[in-house]
Amino acid sequence: MLTIDALRAWGANVDEGLTRCCGNEAFYLRLAGMAAQDGNFARLEEALGAEDYSAAFEAAHALKGVLANLALTPWLAPVSEMTELLRGRQKADCAALLSEARRQRDAFVALCKG
Amino acid sequence: MTLYGKRYARLNKRLALVVDDEAVNREMLGFILQDDYDILPAGDGREAMRLLRERGADISVLLLDLLMPVMSGFDVLHEMRTLEAARDIPVIVLTSEARAEVECLKLGAVDFIKKPYNAPEAVLARVNRVVELFEDRQLIEAAENDPLTGLYNRAFFYEYAGQRDRQLSDCEMDAVALDIDRFRLLNEMNGRAYGDRVLRAIGGVLAGFAGEHDGLAARCGSDLFYLYCRHQESYEPLRRRLGQVLDELSDAVRIRVRFGVYPAADKEMEMEHRFDRAKAACDAIRDDYKQCVNVYSDELHAREVYAERLMNDMGEAIASGQFCVYYQPKFNIRGEEPVLCSAEALVRWRHPELGFISPGVFIPLFEQNGLISQLERHIWERAAAQMREWKDRFGVSIPVSVNVSRIDLYDPNLGQWFAGLMEKYALSPGEYWLEITESAYTEDTAQLLAMVSALREAGFKVEMDDFGSGYSSLNMLFMMPVDALKLDMKFVQNIEKSGKNREIIRVLMNLAGCLGVPTIVEGVEEQEQVDMLKSAGCDIIQGYYFSRPLPPEEFERFIKGGKEEC
Numbered sequence: 001m002l003t004i005d006a007l008r009a010w011g012a013n014v015d016e017g018l019t020r021c022c023g024n025e026a027f028y029l030r031l032a033g034m035a036a037q038d039g040n041f042a043r044l045e046e047a048l049g050a051e052d053y054s055a056a057f058e059a060a061h062a063l064k065g066v067l068a069n070l071a072l073t074p075w076l077a078p079v080s081e082m083t084e085l086l087r088g089r090q091k092a093d094c095a096a097l098l099s100e101a102r103r104q105r106d107a108f109v110a111l112c113k114g
Numbered sequence: 115m116t117l118y119g120k121r122y123a124r125l126n127k128r129l130a131l132v133v134d135d136e137a138v139n140r141e142m143l144g145f146i147l148q149d150d151y152d153i154l155p156a157g158d159g160r161e162a163m164r165l166l167r168e169r170g171a172d173i174s175v176l177l178l179d180l181l182m183p184v185m186s187g188f189d190v191l192h193e194m195r196t197l198e199a200a201r202d203i204p205v206i207v208l209t210s211e212a213r214a215e216v217e218c219l220k221l222g223a224v225d226f227i228k229k230p231y232n233a234p235e236a237v238l239a240r241v242n243r244v245v246e247l248f249e250d251r252q253l254i255e256a257a258e259n260d261p262l263t264g265l266y267n268r269a270f271f272y273e274y275a276g277q278r279d280r281q282l283s284d285c286e287m288d289a290v291a292l293d294i295d296r297f298r299l300l301n302e303m304n305g306r307a308y309g310d311r312v313l314r315a316i317g318g319v320l321a322g323f324a325g326e327h328d329g330l331a332a333r334c335g336s337d338l339f340y341l342y343c344r345h346q347e348s349y350e351p352l353r354r355r356l357g358q359v360l361d362e363l364s365d366a367v368r369i370r371v372r373f374g375v376y377p378a379a380d381k382e383m384e385m386e387h388r389f390d391r392a393k394a395a396c397d398a399i400r401d402d403y404k405q406c407v408n409v410y411s412d413e414l415h416a417r418e419v420y421a422e423r424l425m426n427d428m429g430e431a432i433a434s435g436q437f438c439v440y441y442q443p444k445f446n447i448r449g450e451e452p453v454l455c456s457a458e459a460l461v462r463w464r465h466p467e468l469g470f471i472s473p474g475v476f477i478p479l480f481e482q483n484g485l486i487s488q489l490e491r492h493i494w495e496r497a498a499a500q501m502r503e504w505k506d507r508f509g510v511s512i513p514v515s516v517n518v519s520r521i522d523l524y525d526p527n528l529g530q531w532f533a534g535l536m537e538k539y540a541l542s543p544g545e546y547w548l549e550i551t552e553s554a555y556t557e558d559t560a561q562l563l564a565m566v567s568a569l570r571e572a573g574f575k576v577e578m579d580d581f582g583s584g585y586s587s588l589n590m591l592f593m594m595p596v597d598a599l600k601l602d603m604k605f606v607q608n609i610e611k612s613g614k615n616r617e618i619i620r621v622l623m624n625l626a627g628c629l630g631v632p633t634i635v636e637g638v639e640e641q642e643q644v645d646m647l648k649s650a651g652c653d654i655i656q657g658y659y660f661s662r663p664l665p666p667e668e669f670e671r672f673i674k675g676g677k678e679e680c
Contacts, residue, residue, distance in 0.1 A: 019233060019234070020146070020230070020231050020233075020234060021145060022234050027145060034137060034138050034141075040136075058181060061181055065139055066136050066138045066139060068210070068229060069139055069229065069230045
């Protein structure tokens with residue numbers, strides 16, 4: 001089960017995320033759990049695989065918004081960088097960033113599963 | 115929910131439409147706003163548009179993400195502009211894209227909330243500020259504007275027109291009044307919705323014209339518009355533009371808009387006064403169908419001043435006996451010799467400074483502003499007193515008819531008033547005739563029918579005056595109880611010249627015969643007219659052929675002559 005401490009230990013800026021949720025830990029953790037289910041990461045991987053950079057940008061941009069609001073910093077950082085790389089909606093080398101983002105996403109999902 | 119409803123919602127909660135394709139973002143924003151707002155969530159632009167269409171009137175604010183699948187926030191901003199229900203909803207864009215701000219502002223967004231969100235208190239305060247500013251603006255607009263046309267209402271129009279004078283102090287400005295001919299009939303015949311479309315169309319043209327000429331426009335009555343704008347040499351272009359727009363509404367309905375212009379208005383004069391003059395110019399061409407634009411002139415000014423003088427002097431004139439009652443005899447022509455049968459009481463005004471004033475001048479004026487009731491009651495009483503005197507002195511009863519204006523027929527106490535008069539002078543209602551002009555019968559039929567019926571039941575005799583000059587339908591004639599038809603003298607004036615008029619008179623005599631009431635023709639001057647009317651079956655004649663209207667002492671010669679057969 002996801003906890004505040006686990007998120008903090010993983011590197012999330014829990015205080016910032018909690019502030020946006022008016023200090024309500026249960027609400028924050030519920031939203032964080034929803035982020036684990038977010039389909040945008042899968043869409044991002046798929047779009048990059050298909051070299052559809054426009055779709056890739058939209059997925060990265062949407063995911064970035066969610067992760068930023070929740071302050072899930074370790075996962076947010078590579079996604080933010082990818083969003084900027086893809087902003088021109090043209091071919092970009094995102095392999096390393098995607099790999100890092102996948103690693104952080106997996107770590108976060110593992111936290112959620114407790 | 116109305117604007118006031120939205121404001122009232124403050125006591126409960128307002129409704130915020132939160133549009134974001136990310137559930138996390140929607141929920142977080144909803145959580146931040148939840149103390150002050152009920153949240154209506156939407157996952158894309160299309161769903162947002164559906165909710166705007168269905169619940170737009172209830173929604174106080176729209177919080178809109180830009181990049182969304184199906185339909186983007188940009189597309190929502192575009193489409194909202196054409197949606198009436200969404201026009202009054204402020205939009206706050208949710209974005210991390212600073213560069214999108216300019217485009218969003220151009221499309222009508224009023225503010226932005228950055229992603230990731232700032233502190234919840236800051237977000238909530240920002241949303242509340244936008245909503246309150248917007249609602250305040252709407253309240254001000256609602257107070258300033260006519261809701262149908264969006265133009266200013268009268269009070270704010272004068273205020274802003276005064277401001278315009280200060281801003282354009284060196285510029286000559288025109289005060290213009292516009293009025294739709296017979297708008298009430300237009301509404302009745304084509305429906306209120308059509309009338310509203312006409313008003314909106316005129317409002318749209320005037321707003322456009324005002325915008326092009328540093329002006330302002332207002333709707334100041336049901337069909338009265340005011341325009342204050344830079345001086346124009348001619349209002350023909352505006353008249354043509356209005357005509358085109360109104361023609362587009364309907365090929366079948368012809369609408370006449372009258373213009374009254376007080377040009378290069380004197381800026382020392384009060385704004386209301388300037389528009390009074392424009393309206394006076396507009397009213398002056400009410401019956402002149404060849405003219406649509408009338409410019410206020412010295413002549414019109416002199417007429418207005420004269421009319422004002424008459425209105426001011428009326429009370430004193432009654433008190434000091436300046437109004438005289440003249441009597442014009444009516445003769446029964448059915449027998450071999452004409453026989454005096456009654457008289458019409460007619461008012462005359464001998465003003466100590468202005469001299470003799472024609473009733474054709476002061477009666478229409480007093481009818482317009484309601485003063486006629488006071489004058490008529492005075493005349494009615496004078497006539498009753500005269501009848502009493504003749505009865506006492508000569509021992510005969512000469513029935514006298516008095517004129518009753520349309521406005522008097524709306525007085526629910528009229529019957530009681532006449533009954534009191536009969537009692538006071540010991541007269542019977544059967545010898546006191548009431549002349550009601552035909553045009554009175556075309557408005558508020560039910561009420562008039564009730565009043566005329568009540569008067570007849572009380573014993574008074576009712577003549578339909580000016581019959582044939584107005585618009586009475588045959589149906590109306592059969593419904594409305596009358597005791598005599600009195601023909602308009604205009605028919606008689608051309609009687610020798612026009613064969614058609616002669617035929618019309620025969621038809622009207624026959625019509626009266628069908629109704630079982632006598633006919634009276636007034637304005638008869640020539641022997642030929644008398645002969646023709648007699649052969650057509652006319653019963654009673656009034657006119658200069660027998661006598662002009664006479665003061666009571668002169669009228670008495672007819673009584674003394676022993677010709678009466680009442």
